[in-house]
Amino acid sequence: MAQKKIAVLGPGSWGTALSQVLNDNGHEVRIWGNIPEQIAEINNKHTNTHFFKDIVLDDKIKAYDDLKQTLADVEAILFVVPTKVTRLVAKQVAEVLDHKVVIMHASKGLEQGTHKRISTILEEEIPSDLRSEIVVVSGPSHAEETIVRDLTLITAASKNHADAKFVQELFSNDYFRLYTTDDVIGVETAAALKNVIAVGAGALHGLGFGDNAKAAIITRGLAEITRLGVAMGANPMTYIGLSGVGDLIVTGTSVHSRNWRAGDALGRGEKLADIEANMGMIIEGISTTKVAHELAQTMHIDMPITDAIYSVIYENKDIRESIVTLMRREARSENEYIIEIKGLN
Known part of the structure; x- marks a missing residue:
């Protein structure tokens, strides 16, 4: 693919x-952010040490704090900002954008209050005259591994195949591979909801449970994610x-996952406020737990693991008590959730 000018919103x-992936592919990359010190560090030292202590970025990657300047003449915009500020940043983009571009996002969450996907x-x-169909870039990926060019396979999802194909070609190289799909709802719900299950998986580890429990929460977590997503x-x-089981495995089993680490700390008895303060990054699974719980209630979808995590985070219920409640639920057939999913189609 010929060189493209790409704006990445969120450093x-x-x-x-x-x-870095886009730069490796020969594209002109402009990173936009609103912390002057971070922007200056990227431009002057070619580092972003808050996130990567030992990584030196290519000096062709430029950072900006002026959004209009960032978006001038770009052919694509990639949103990688926290869910809670996505709407605000999108409004700002709409105010200064003066030409049509491909819009992508690589964030993973659901908006609080509205329950809307990104x-x-x-x-x-x-406005539709300024953008393509939205393309979702999502899948099993840790930034800590992608930044050192470890093998990564993810998904580009869009209602328009040509837009998804464009993004697939934009990113794909020897270490980074994308597959296309038109299931935007599935990819986005999987991306958001797996963070909730990852918090639970981390909590089990923090409590001292082993691989049996890990396998159980990932498998049963996938079942309830699927129920809600299909609905x-x-x-x-x-x-x-x-973007489903792949992302759930990587997020629910790794110390690289901030959601897993948050759950692990909860399991070890740390207070949520202290965990969030010490993390230094947004823990999307915490806010998504609230949204998922509310959606499940509104749509009458059975999500016992999500409900249990919600009760611990937002109702201060004891974690071990929540686990006992889950274990003593009414006995069921494992295939019941498959029957429920078929009935929703």
Whole structure:
């Protein structure tokens, strides 16, 4: 693919790693952020030490704090900002953007209050004559591994195949591979909801439980993620792909995952406020737990693991008591959730 001008909105760990992938592919990359010291560090030292202490970025990657300057003449915009500020940043983009671009996002969450997916927020805030169909870039990936060019396979999801194909070609190289899909709902719900299960998996580890418990929460967590996603209109097959079970495995088993680490700390008895203060990064699984719990209640979807995690985080219920409640639920057939999913289609 010929060189493209790409704006990456959000100089966090994932935004920085994806910027390097795009730069490796010969594209002109502009990272935008609103912390002057961070912007200056990227431009002057070619580092982003808050997230990567030992990584030196290519000096061709430029950082900006002026959004209009960042977006001038770009052919694509990649949103990698926290879910809670996505709508605000999208409004700012709409105010200064003066030409049509491909809009991508690589964030993983659901908006509090509205319960909306990120692509929906972007569709609402950026006029259709200024953008493509939204392309979701998501899958099993740790920024800490992508930044050192470890092998990574993820998904590009869009309602328009040509837009998904464009993004696939934009990112793909010898160490970073994308697959396309049209199931935007499935990819986005899987990306958001796996963070909730990862918090639970971390909590089990912090409590001292082993691999049996890890396998159980990942498998049963996938079942309830799928139930909710299919009820929202997703293809159930998406949840056994990279953006489903793949992302759940990587997020629910690794110390690289801030959601897993947050859960682990909860399991060891730390207070949530202290965990969030010490993390230094947004823990999307905490806010997504609230959204998922509310969605499950509204849509009458059985999500016992999510409900248990919600009760610990937002109702101060004892973790071990919540586990006992889960273990003593009414006995069921494992295949019941498959029957429920088929009934929703």
